[in-house]
Amino acid sequence: MKRTIKYLGLLILVILIILAIVLAYIGGSPIPSYATADFEYEASHTPGMIAxxxxxxxxxxSSCHMNRETGRLTGxxxxxxxxxxxxxxxxxxxRDDIYGIGEWTDAELLYLLRTGIKKDGQYSxxxxxxxxxxxxxxLDAIISFLRSDHISVQAQAVPDQPSDPSFMVKMLCRIAFKPFDMPDARIEMPDTSNRLEFGEYLAHNLECFSCHSADFATNNYLEPTLSKGYFAGGNKPLDPEGRIMLTSNLTPHKETGIGNWTRRQFINTLRLGIKEGEEGLRFPMMAYTMxxxxxxxxxxDYLMTIPAIENKVERSVY
Ligand code: HEC
Ligand code: HEC
Structure with a gap:
Protein backbone atom coordinates (compact mmCIF):
# COMPACT_ATOMS: atom_id res chain seq x y z
CA MET A 1 0.00 0.00 0.00
CA LYS A 2 2.71 2.42 1.10
CA ARG A 3 4.62 1.54 -2.02
CA THR A 4 1.61 2.28 -4.25
CA ILE A 5 1.21 5.70 -2.67
CA LYS A 6 4.90 6.34 -3.17
CA TYR A 7 4.68 5.45 -6.86
CA LEU A 8 1.54 7.49 -7.25
CA GLY A 9 3.28 10.51 -5.71
CA LEU A 10 6.23 9.98 -8.02
CA LEU A 11 3.91 9.73 -11.03
CA ILE A 12 2.14 12.98 -10.12
CA LEU A 13 5.51 14.68 -9.68
CA VAL A 14 6.66 13.50 -13.10
CA ILE A 15 3.39 14.70 -14.68
CA LEU A 16 3.77 18.09 -13.01
CA ILE A 17 7.36 18.42 -14.24
CA ILE A 18 6.33 17.51 -17.80
CA LEU A 19 3.46 20.01 -17.61
CA ALA A 20 5.81 22.73 -16.36
CA ILE A 21 8.23 22.01 -19.21
CA VAL A 22 5.41 22.15 -21.80
CA LEU A 23 4.07 25.43 -20.38
CA ALA A 24 7.55 26.95 -20.24
CA TYR A 25 8.11 25.82 -23.83
CA ILE A 26 4.88 27.43 -25.07
CA GLY A 27 5.47 30.60 -23.05
CA GLY A 28 9.00 30.97 -24.36
CA SER A 29 8.41 29.97 -27.97
CA PRO A 30 6.96 32.16 -30.69
CA ILE A 31 3.55 31.80 -32.31
CA PRO A 32 3.69 28.79 -34.69
CA SER A 33 4.67 29.03 -38.35
CA TYR A 34 3.25 27.34 -41.43
CA ALA A 35 4.10 26.87 -45.12
CA THR A 36 4.33 30.15 -47.01
CA ALA A 37 2.54 31.19 -50.22
CA ASP A 38 3.55 28.95 -53.13
CA PHE A 39 1.55 30.41 -56.02
CA GLU A 40 1.84 33.26 -58.49
CA TYR A 41 -0.58 36.13 -58.29
CA GLU A 42 -0.66 39.65 -59.58
CA ALA A 43 -3.45 42.04 -58.55
CA SER A 44 -4.98 44.18 -61.28
CA HIS A 45 -3.84 47.61 -60.01
CA THR A 46 -6.35 49.53 -62.14
CA PRO A 47 -7.59 52.95 -60.91
CA GLY A 48 -11.10 51.53 -60.46
CA MET A 49 -9.83 48.66 -58.29
CA ILE A 50 -7.62 50.99 -56.26
CA ALA A 51 -10.59 53.24 -55.47
CA SER A 62 -8.05 51.65 -41.01
CA SER A 63 -9.59 51.18 -37.57
CA CYS A 64 -6.46 49.23 -36.58
CA HIS A 65 -3.65 50.31 -38.92
CA MET A 66 -4.36 54.04 -39.38
CA ASN A 67 -2.13 56.31 -37.36
CA ARG A 68 -3.65 59.73 -36.74
CA GLU A 69 -0.28 61.44 -36.38
CA THR A 70 1.09 60.32 -39.75
CA GLY A 71 -2.31 60.20 -41.47
CA ARG A 72 -1.14 56.92 -43.02
CA LEU A 73 -1.39 53.22 -42.28
CA THR A 74 1.79 53.26 -40.19
CA GLY A 75 0.18 51.38 -37.28
CA ARG A 95 4.75 50.80 -49.02
CA ASP A 96 8.02 51.46 -47.16
CA ASP A 97 10.55 48.75 -48.15
CA ILE A 98 12.15 48.50 -44.71
CA TYR A 99 9.46 49.37 -42.20
CA GLY A 100 6.33 48.73 -44.23
CA ILE A 101 5.20 46.02 -46.63
CA GLY A 102 7.02 47.31 -49.75
CA GLU A 103 8.82 44.00 -50.10
CA TRP A 104 5.72 41.81 -49.89
CA THR A 105 4.45 40.32 -53.16
CA ASP A 106 0.79 40.46 -54.15
CA ALA A 107 0.62 36.69 -53.58
CA GLU A 108 1.98 37.05 -50.03
CA LEU A 109 -0.63 39.70 -49.25
CA LEU A 110 -3.43 37.59 -50.67
CA TYR A 111 -2.22 34.58 -48.70
CA LEU A 112 -2.13 36.56 -45.43
CA LEU A 113 -5.58 38.05 -45.92
CA ARG A 114 -7.10 34.67 -46.79
CA THR A 115 -5.30 32.36 -44.35
CA GLY A 116 -3.70 34.51 -41.64
CA ILE A 117 -0.16 33.38 -42.52
CA LYS A 118 2.42 36.15 -42.90
CA LYS A 119 5.28 36.50 -45.39
CA ASP A 120 7.69 34.78 -42.97
CA GLY A 121 5.25 31.91 -42.35
CA GLN A 122 4.20 32.97 -38.87
CA TYR A 123 0.50 32.79 -38.03
CA SER A 124 -1.12 36.13 -37.30
CA LEU A 139 -9.43 41.19 -52.28
CA ASP A 140 -7.83 42.18 -55.56
CA ALA A 141 -9.12 45.70 -54.89
CA ILE A 142 -7.64 45.83 -51.37
CA ILE A 143 -4.26 44.57 -52.61
CA SER A 144 -4.28 47.01 -55.54
CA PHE A 145 -4.93 49.78 -53.04
CA LEU A 146 -2.08 48.67 -50.73
CA ARG A 147 0.37 48.84 -53.66
CA SER A 148 -0.95 52.16 -55.01
CA ASP A 149 0.09 55.81 -54.68
CA HIS A 150 -2.89 56.52 -52.45
CA ILE A 151 -1.79 58.98 -49.76
CA SER A 152 -2.55 56.65 -46.84
CA VAL A 153 -0.19 53.90 -48.08
CA GLN A 154 2.68 56.05 -49.42
CA ALA A 155 5.98 54.86 -47.93
CA GLN A 156 6.71 56.29 -44.52
CA ALA A 157 9.69 55.13 -42.45
CA VAL A 158 7.99 54.45 -39.14
CA PRO A 159 9.43 51.39 -37.36
CA ASP A 160 7.05 48.78 -35.95
CA GLN A 161 6.72 48.51 -32.20
CA PRO A 162 7.00 44.88 -31.10
CA SER A 163 3.87 43.23 -29.73
CA ASP A 164 4.00 41.04 -26.67
CA PRO A 165 1.16 38.52 -26.96
CA SER A 166 0.28 36.82 -23.69
CA PHE A 167 0.91 33.21 -22.81
CA MET A 168 -2.79 32.55 -23.38
CA VAL A 169 -2.70 33.89 -26.95
CA LYS A 170 0.41 31.84 -27.73
CA MET A 171 -1.16 28.73 -26.29
CA LEU A 172 -4.46 29.27 -28.14
CA CYS A 173 -2.47 29.73 -31.37
CA ARG A 174 -1.04 26.24 -30.77
CA ILE A 175 -4.22 24.45 -29.84
CA ALA A 176 -7.28 26.38 -31.04
CA PHE A 177 -6.63 29.06 -33.68
CA LYS A 178 -5.49 27.62 -36.98
CA PRO A 179 -4.96 29.28 -40.37
CA PHE A 180 -7.80 29.11 -42.88
CA ASP A 181 -7.21 27.09 -46.05
CA MET A 182 -6.83 28.92 -49.35
CA PRO A 183 -10.17 28.49 -51.17
CA ASP A 184 -9.83 25.90 -53.94
CA ALA A 185 -11.91 27.87 -56.41
CA ARG A 186 -12.46 31.54 -57.22
CA ILE A 187 -15.02 33.29 -55.01
CA GLU A 188 -17.25 35.40 -57.24
CA MET A 189 -18.96 38.64 -56.24
CA PRO A 190 -22.69 38.18 -55.66
CA ASP A 191 -25.09 39.82 -58.10
CA THR A 192 -25.09 43.34 -56.65
CA SER A 193 -28.56 44.06 -58.03
CA ASN A 194 -29.96 41.17 -55.97
CA ARG A 195 -30.38 43.05 -52.68
CA LEU A 196 -30.68 39.99 -50.46
CA GLU A 197 -27.60 38.26 -51.84
CA PHE A 198 -25.59 41.46 -51.89
CA GLY A 199 -26.78 42.42 -48.41
CA GLU A 200 -25.76 39.03 -47.02
CA TYR A 201 -22.35 39.33 -48.65
CA LEU A 202 -21.80 42.77 -47.10
CA ALA A 203 -23.16 41.76 -43.68
CA HIS A 204 -20.63 38.92 -43.62
CA ASN A 205 -17.61 40.43 -45.29
CA LEU A 206 -17.75 43.86 -43.67
CA GLU A 207 -17.63 41.87 -40.43
CA CYS A 208 -20.98 43.12 -39.13
CA PHE A 209 -21.88 39.56 -38.06
CA SER A 210 -18.59 39.12 -36.23
CA CYS A 211 -19.30 41.94 -33.77
CA HIS A 212 -23.08 41.61 -33.74
CA SER A 213 -23.37 37.87 -32.89
CA ALA A 214 -23.01 36.36 -29.40
CA ASP A 215 -19.25 36.16 -29.01
CA PHE A 216 -16.07 36.34 -31.12
CA ALA A 217 -15.13 32.93 -29.70
CA THR A 218 -18.28 31.19 -30.98
CA ASN A 219 -18.40 32.90 -34.39
CA ASN A 220 -18.16 30.68 -37.45
CA TYR A 221 -16.04 32.61 -39.92
CA LEU A 222 -16.48 30.07 -42.72
CA GLU A 223 -20.26 29.73 -42.30
CA PRO A 224 -21.29 32.98 -40.58
CA THR A 225 -24.98 32.06 -40.37
CA LEU A 226 -23.99 29.17 -38.06
CA SER A 227 -22.46 31.58 -35.52
CA LYS A 228 -23.98 31.37 -32.05
CA GLY A 229 -26.68 34.04 -31.65
CA TYR A 230 -26.27 35.09 -35.29
CA PHE A 231 -26.80 38.88 -35.34
CA ALA A 232 -28.60 38.84 -31.98
CA GLY A 233 -25.95 41.05 -30.33
CA GLY A 234 -24.49 40.86 -26.84
CA ASN A 235 -20.88 40.44 -27.98
CA LYS A 236 -18.40 42.42 -25.88
CA PRO A 237 -15.86 44.37 -27.92
CA LEU A 238 -13.96 47.03 -25.96
CA ASP A 239 -13.82 50.79 -26.37
CA PRO A 240 -10.41 52.57 -26.39
CA GLU A 241 -10.57 52.86 -22.59
CA GLY A 242 -10.93 49.08 -22.34
CA ARG A 243 -14.60 49.16 -21.32
CA ILE A 244 -17.14 46.68 -22.68
CA MET A 245 -19.34 48.05 -25.48
CA LEU A 246 -22.21 45.62 -25.86
CA THR A 247 -23.28 45.11 -29.46
CA SER A 248 -26.87 45.56 -30.56
CA ASN A 249 -29.34 42.89 -31.64
CA LEU A 250 -29.79 43.41 -35.40
CA THR A 251 -32.23 40.54 -36.00
CA PRO A 252 -35.78 41.46 -37.05
CA HIS A 253 -37.12 40.74 -33.55
CA LYS A 254 -39.76 43.44 -32.90
CA GLU A 255 -39.01 44.22 -29.25
CA THR A 256 -35.31 43.44 -28.83
CA GLY A 257 -33.99 43.73 -32.39
CA ILE A 258 -34.54 46.14 -35.25
CA GLY A 259 -37.87 44.66 -36.40
CA ASN A 260 -39.62 48.00 -35.93
CA TRP A 261 -36.97 50.09 -37.67
CA THR A 262 -37.75 51.55 -41.05
CA ARG A 263 -35.32 51.11 -43.90
CA ARG A 264 -34.61 54.85 -43.83
CA GLN A 265 -33.90 54.82 -40.10
CA PHE A 266 -31.43 51.95 -40.53
CA ILE A 267 -29.62 53.57 -43.45
CA ASN A 268 -29.24 56.85 -41.57
CA THR A 269 -28.04 55.17 -38.39
CA LEU A 270 -25.52 53.05 -40.27
CA ARG A 271 -24.16 55.76 -42.53
CA LEU A 272 -24.25 58.70 -40.16
CA GLY A 273 -23.82 56.95 -36.82
CA ILE A 274 -26.80 58.80 -35.39
CA LYS A 275 -29.67 57.52 -33.27
CA GLU A 276 -32.87 59.52 -33.03
CA GLY A 277 -33.16 61.07 -29.57
CA GLU A 278 -30.05 59.30 -28.26
CA GLU A 279 -26.29 59.66 -28.17
CA GLY A 280 -24.68 58.74 -31.49
CA LEU A 281 -23.08 55.34 -32.03
CA ARG A 282 -19.67 54.99 -30.38
CA PHE A 283 -16.43 53.09 -31.03
CA PRO A 284 -15.91 50.34 -32.03
CA MET A 285 -19.06 50.87 -34.13
CA MET A 286 -18.24 53.38 -36.81
CA ALA A 287 -20.26 55.56 -39.12
CA TYR A 288 -20.15 53.76 -42.46
CA THR A 289 -20.28 57.01 -44.46
CA MET A 290 -18.63 55.30 -47.41
CA ASP A 301 -33.19 44.06 -46.57
CA TYR A 302 -31.06 41.01 -45.80
CA LEU A 303 -31.25 41.44 -42.01
CA MET A 304 -35.05 41.56 -42.26
CA THR A 305 -34.98 37.99 -43.66
CA ILE A 306 -32.85 36.31 -40.97
CA PRO A 307 -34.38 34.50 -37.96
CA ALA A 308 -35.61 36.91 -35.28
CA ILE A 309 -33.93 36.15 -31.97
CA GLU A 310 -35.21 37.53 -28.70
CA ASN A 311 -32.21 38.91 -26.85
CA LYS A 312 -32.46 42.18 -24.99
CA VAL A 313 -29.16 44.05 -24.96
CA GLU A 314 -28.99 47.21 -22.86
CA ARG A 315 -26.82 49.84 -24.45
CA SER A 316 -23.50 50.31 -22.61
CA VAL A 317 -23.58 53.74 -20.95
CA TYR A 318 -20.48 55.43 -19.53
C1 HEC B 1 -8.52 44.44 -35.46
C2 HEC B 1 -7.29 45.06 -35.88
C3 HEC B 1 -6.81 44.83 -37.29
C4 HEC B 1 -7.53 44.96 -38.45
C5 HEC B 1 -9.00 45.32 -38.60
C6 HEC B 1 -6.59 44.71 -39.52
N1 HEC B 1 -5.36 44.43 -39.04
FE1 HEC B 1 -3.70 43.96 -40.12
N2 HEC B 1 -2.70 43.56 -38.43
C7 HEC B 1 -3.17 43.77 -37.14
C8 HEC B 1 -2.16 43.33 -36.19
C9 HEC B 1 -2.26 43.40 -34.67
C10 HEC B 1 -1.09 42.82 -36.96
C11 HEC B 1 0.20 42.17 -36.43
C12 HEC B 1 -0.08 40.70 -36.34
C13 HEC B 1 1.04 39.91 -35.79
O1 HEC B 1 1.72 40.37 -34.87
O2 HEC B 1 1.24 38.78 -36.27
C14 HEC B 1 -1.46 42.99 -38.35
C15 HEC B 1 -0.65 42.62 -39.43
C16 HEC B 1 -0.91 42.96 -40.74
C17 HEC B 1 0.00 42.74 -41.84
C18 HEC B 1 1.40 42.13 -41.73
C19 HEC B 1 2.40 43.24 -41.70
C20 HEC B 1 3.76 42.82 -41.23
O3 HEC B 1 4.68 43.64 -41.37
O4 HEC B 1 3.90 41.71 -40.68
C21 HEC B 1 -0.62 43.20 -42.98
C22 HEC B 1 -0.06 43.20 -44.39
C23 HEC B 1 -1.93 43.67 -42.58
N3 HEC B 1 -2.07 43.51 -41.22
C24 HEC B 1 -2.86 44.19 -43.45
C25 HEC B 1 -4.18 44.45 -43.09
C26 HEC B 1 -5.23 44.76 -44.03
C27 HEC B 1 -5.05 44.91 -45.53
C28 HEC B 1 -6.38 44.90 -43.32
C29 HEC B 1 -7.76 45.16 -43.83
C30 HEC B 1 -8.31 44.18 -44.74
C31 HEC B 1 -6.04 44.69 -41.92
N4 HEC B 1 -4.70 44.41 -41.83
C32 HEC B 1 -6.95 44.76 -40.86
C33 HEC B 1 -4.39 44.30 -36.79
C34 HEC B 1 -5.44 44.50 -37.67
C1 HEC C 1 -16.07 46.28 -34.26
C2 HEC C 1 -17.40 45.82 -33.91
C3 HEC C 1 -18.55 46.24 -34.80
C4 HEC C 1 -18.66 46.08 -36.16
C5 HEC C 1 -17.63 45.53 -37.13
C6 HEC C 1 -19.96 46.55 -36.52
N1 HEC C 1 -20.64 46.98 -35.40
FE1 HEC C 1 -22.50 47.81 -35.38
N2 HEC C 1 -22.30 48.20 -33.41
C7 HEC C 1 -21.25 47.83 -32.61
C8 HEC C 1 -21.47 48.32 -31.27
C9 HEC C 1 -20.53 48.14 -30.09
C10 HEC C 1 -22.70 49.00 -31.28
C11 HEC C 1 -23.35 49.77 -30.12
C12 HEC C 1 -22.72 51.16 -30.11
C13 HEC C 1 -23.22 52.07 -29.04
O1 HEC C 1 -23.92 51.62 -28.12
O2 HEC C 1 -22.93 53.27 -29.13
C14 HEC C 1 -23.21 48.91 -32.64
C15 HEC C 1 -24.41 49.45 -33.07
C16 HEC C 1 -24.96 49.27 -34.33
C17 HEC C 1 -26.28 49.73 -34.73
C18 HEC C 1 -27.28 50.47 -33.85
C19 HEC C 1 -28.32 49.49 -33.37
C20 HEC C 1 -29.18 49.97 -32.24
O3 HEC C 1 -30.10 49.24 -31.87
O4 HEC C 1 -28.89 51.03 -31.70
C21 HEC C 1 -26.46 49.33 -36.03
C22 HEC C 1 -27.69 49.56 -36.89
C23 HEC C 1 -25.26 48.63 -36.43
N3 HEC C 1 -24.35 48.60 -35.38
C24 HEC C 1 -25.06 48.05 -37.67
C25 HEC C 1 -23.86 47.51 -38.10
C26 HEC C 1 -23.61 47.05 -39.46
C27 HEC C 1 -24.64 47.00 -40.57
C28 HEC C 1 -22.30 46.68 -39.51
C29 HEC C 1 -21.49 46.23 -40.71
C30 HEC C 1 -21.47 47.14 -41.84
C31 HEC C 1 -21.75 46.85 -38.16
N4 HEC C 1 -22.72 47.34 -37.35
C32 HEC C 1 -20.45 46.53 -37.81
C33 HEC C 1 -20.13 47.13 -33.02
C34 HEC C 1 -19.80 46.81 -34.34
Missing part, protein backbone atom coordinates in the same frame (compact mmCIF):
# COMPACT_ATOMS: atom_id res chain seq x y z
CA UNK A 52 -12.68 50.25 -54.49
CA UNK A 53 -9.84 48.94 -52.31
CA UNK A 54 -9.48 52.32 -50.60
CA UNK A 55 -13.15 52.21 -49.70
CA UNK A 56 -13.00 48.62 -48.42
CA UNK A 57 -9.89 49.22 -46.36
CA UNK A 58 -11.36 52.37 -44.81
CA UNK A 59 -14.02 50.04 -43.38
CA UNK A 60 -11.87 46.96 -42.72
CA UNK A 61 -8.27 47.99 -42.07
CA UNK A 76 0.29 51.95 -33.54
CA UNK A 77 -0.95 50.61 -30.22
CA UNK A 78 -4.16 48.57 -30.27
CA UNK A 79 -6.05 49.76 -27.24
CA UNK A 80 -9.11 47.60 -27.62
CA UNK A 81 -7.50 44.15 -27.14
CA UNK A 82 -8.54 42.44 -23.90
CA UNK A 83 -5.85 42.96 -21.21
CA UNK A 84 -5.24 39.20 -20.86
CA UNK A 85 -4.12 39.08 -24.50
CA UNK A 86 -0.94 41.06 -23.82
CA UNK A 87 0.15 44.27 -25.53
CA UNK A 88 -0.44 44.49 -29.24
CA UNK A 89 0.80 47.02 -31.79
CA UNK A 90 -0.36 47.03 -35.39
CA UNK A 91 2.49 47.15 -37.91
CA UNK A 92 3.28 49.74 -40.55
CA UNK A 93 1.58 48.61 -43.78
CA UNK A 94 2.60 51.52 -45.97
CA UNK A 125 -3.26 35.85 -34.13
CA UNK A 126 -6.99 36.63 -34.22
CA UNK A 127 -6.42 40.32 -33.58
CA UNK A 128 -5.48 40.67 -37.25
CA UNK A 129 -8.40 40.54 -39.72
CA UNK A 130 -8.84 37.53 -42.02
CA UNK A 131 -11.09 37.46 -45.07
CA UNK A 132 -11.70 33.79 -45.93
CA UNK A 133 -15.06 34.41 -47.65
CA UNK A 134 -14.47 37.68 -49.48
CA UNK A 135 -14.85 37.67 -53.27
CA UNK A 136 -11.58 37.50 -55.20
CA UNK A 137 -12.37 40.83 -56.85
CA UNK A 138 -12.73 42.62 -53.53
CA UNK A 291 -21.51 52.87 -47.97
CA UNK A 292 -23.95 53.86 -50.69
CA UNK A 293 -27.72 53.96 -50.10
CA UNK A 294 -27.99 50.77 -52.13
CA UNK A 295 -25.32 48.98 -50.05
CA UNK A 296 -26.69 50.08 -46.66
CA UNK A 297 -30.27 49.38 -47.81
CA UNK A 298 -29.29 45.91 -49.05
CA UNK A 299 -27.86 45.06 -45.62
CA UNK A 300 -31.18 46.11 -44.06
Missing amino acids: RGAKLSSMLC GPMKDVPPDWGTVYTPNIT PPYMAKLPKMADDD LTEHEAGSIY
